Amino acid sequence: MVGRQPLMASPDGTGESESALVDQARAGHTGARETLAQxxxxxxxxxxxxxxxxxxxxxxxxxxxxxRFFTTLNSFDSERRVQPWLFTIVRNQVRDLWRRRRxxxxxxxxxxxxxxxQLVSPAASxxxxxxxxxxxxxxxxxxxxxxxxxxxxxxxxxxxxxxxNDIAQVLGIPIGTVMSRLHGARRQLRARLEEGGRHxx
Amino acid sequence: MPDACGRxxxxxxxxxxxxxxxxxxxxxxxxxxxxxxxxxxxLLEELASVRDATMSSTFDIPRNDEWSEAPRSxxxxxxRGLGWRLMTxxxxxxxxxxxxxxxxxxxxxxxxxxxxxxxxxxSLLLISVFLDRRQAMKTDRYGEVRK
Numbered sequence: 001m002v003g004r005q006p007l008m009a010s011p012d013g014t015g016e017s018e019s020a021l022v023d024q025a026r027a028g029h030t031g032a033r034e035t036l037a038q039x040x041x042x043x044x045x046x047x048x049x050x051x052x053x054x055x056x057x058x059x060x061x062x063x064x065x066x067x068r069f070f071t072t073l074n075s076f077d078s079e080r081r082v083q084p085w086l087f088t089i090v091r092n093q094v095r096d097l098w099r100r101r102r103x104x105x106x107x108x109x110x111x112x113x114x115x116x117x118q119l120v121s122p123a124a125s126x127x128x129x130x131x132x133x134x135x136x137x138x139x140x141x142x143x144x145x146x147x148x149x150x151x152x153x154x155x156x157x158x159x160x161x162x163x164x165n166d167i168a169q170v171l172g173i174p175i176g177t178v179m180s181r182l183h184g185a186r187r188q189l190r191a192r193l194e195e196g197g198r199h200x201x
Numbered sequence: 202m203p204d205a206c207g208r209x210x211x212x213x214x215x216x217x218x219x220x221x222x223x224x225x226x227x228x229x230x231x232x233x234x235x236x237x238x239x240x241x242x243x244l245l246e247e248l249a250s251v252r253d254a255t256m257s258s259t260f261d262i263p264r265n266d267e268w269s270e271a272p273r274s275x276x277x278x279x280x281r282g283l284g285w286r287l288m289t290x291x292x293x294x295x296x297x298x299x300x301x302x303x304x305x306x307x308x309x310x311x312x313x314x315x316x317x318x319x320x321x322x323x324s325l326l327l328i329s330v331f332l333d334r335r336q337a338m339k340t341d342r343y344g345e346v347r348k
Contacts, residue, residue: 042262049260059263102334120259132254139254157220158255164222179222183213186248193251 019078026073033070040082041066043160044090049118050155051094053110053144061097065090084166091152091170112144142192150185157182206238215245219252 021039024032044065049058068089076085116137143151156162156170167182168175210230217223218231235242300320307313 038265041268045262046260055263059268063268118260120261132257135250135254136258139251140258143255154255158252159258161256164220179217180211180213182220183216186216186251190247190251 018082022073022076022078022082025070026078036069036082037066040069040086043083044086047087047090047155047160048094049115050143050159051091051110051148051152052097053112053115055114055118057097061090061093065093068093081166083160084162084169087156087160087162087170088172109146109148110144112141115144116140138193138196139189142189142196145192146185146188149181150188153178153182154185154189206240208234208238208241210234215241216248219245219248 021032021036025036041062045058045062048061048065049055052058052061065086069086072089076082119133119137119140121133143154146154153167153171156167157164162170164175164178164182167178171178173181210227214223214227214231218228218235221228223231235245300316303316304313307316
């Protein structure tokens with residue numbers, strides 16, 4: 001299960017910092033590659049799932065993104081953070097998939113049922129937790145109806161906890177545009193929730 | 202430009218405030234405004250509620266053993282590509298051979314016309330699909346997306 005992805009020097013307890021792992025992976029250390037894959041594949045998969053809504057497609061995209069990640073490792077500046085770079089690759093792979101299927105981002109809304117079916121429900125939770133889970137499902141259903149531009153900026157900020165600077169890097173937009181685009185997307189999400197009469201704020 | 206509620210900053214600053222992404226001066230301006238503005242406070246609370254629901258979501262992810270081919274190696278990709286090409290060539294040769302045999306065995310003009318008609322129909326369909334795909338690639342606005 002993957003919730004938010006806080007970025008720490010060593011989130012998997014290996015004691016290795018990100019840049020050290022990248023350097024080792026470049027030098028051909030299989031263990032470092034495996035650690036990088038285990039650390040960053042889950043958030044890459046979840047981002048792909050949030051954009052595509054389909055588990056199998058998300059797995060395919062993640063596989064391709066990880067392959068590209070490792071084949072381009074030598075050109076990566078190890079002073080930069082891995083996750084924004086990997087997310088850029090995932091985003092491009094998602095667009096490649098839409099292109100192969102001759103779909104445009106504007107009409108590439110994920111299947112809301114398929115997406116929410118991948119949400120993990122809290123086990124044996126009190127009523128308050130169930131209500132919160134219901135709100136989560138409503139939010140993800142509403143997110144699935146947004147444009148891909150709006151959906152991706154919300155998930156990058158609110159789920160994956162990327163900074164505005166990292167979001168600008170992933171989306172290839174000026175950092176000054178991030179806040180206004182994000183706010184517009186949040187406004188739209190709130191409107192969709194209200195349209196459905198399902199907003200429990 | 203002041204808003205109806207007296208706000209002197211862009212509404213997007215509320216998202217910046219929520220994300221603690223404002224510089225100190227802007228953060229202070231928003232905070233002071235929020236003390237007196239009920240509507241902006243309500244909007245901020247709604248945005249925070251939706252954001253919290255997103256933040257606290259958890260998704261099921263595939264187990265490690267489900268990534269059976271991960272990471273796919275360059276060698277396996279090469280072999281798979283070669284395999285597909287060989288199989289495609291084999292299919293083309295078999296179909297061509299079958300068509301040639303059928304042509305040779307045809308007893309009359311009608312049977313040969315049927316054969317020509319079928320092959321022509323399939324060929325035209327394939328050509329139309331090829332043309333559509335080529336057009337789609339040319340007009341793709343994401344074609345220049347950075348890899």
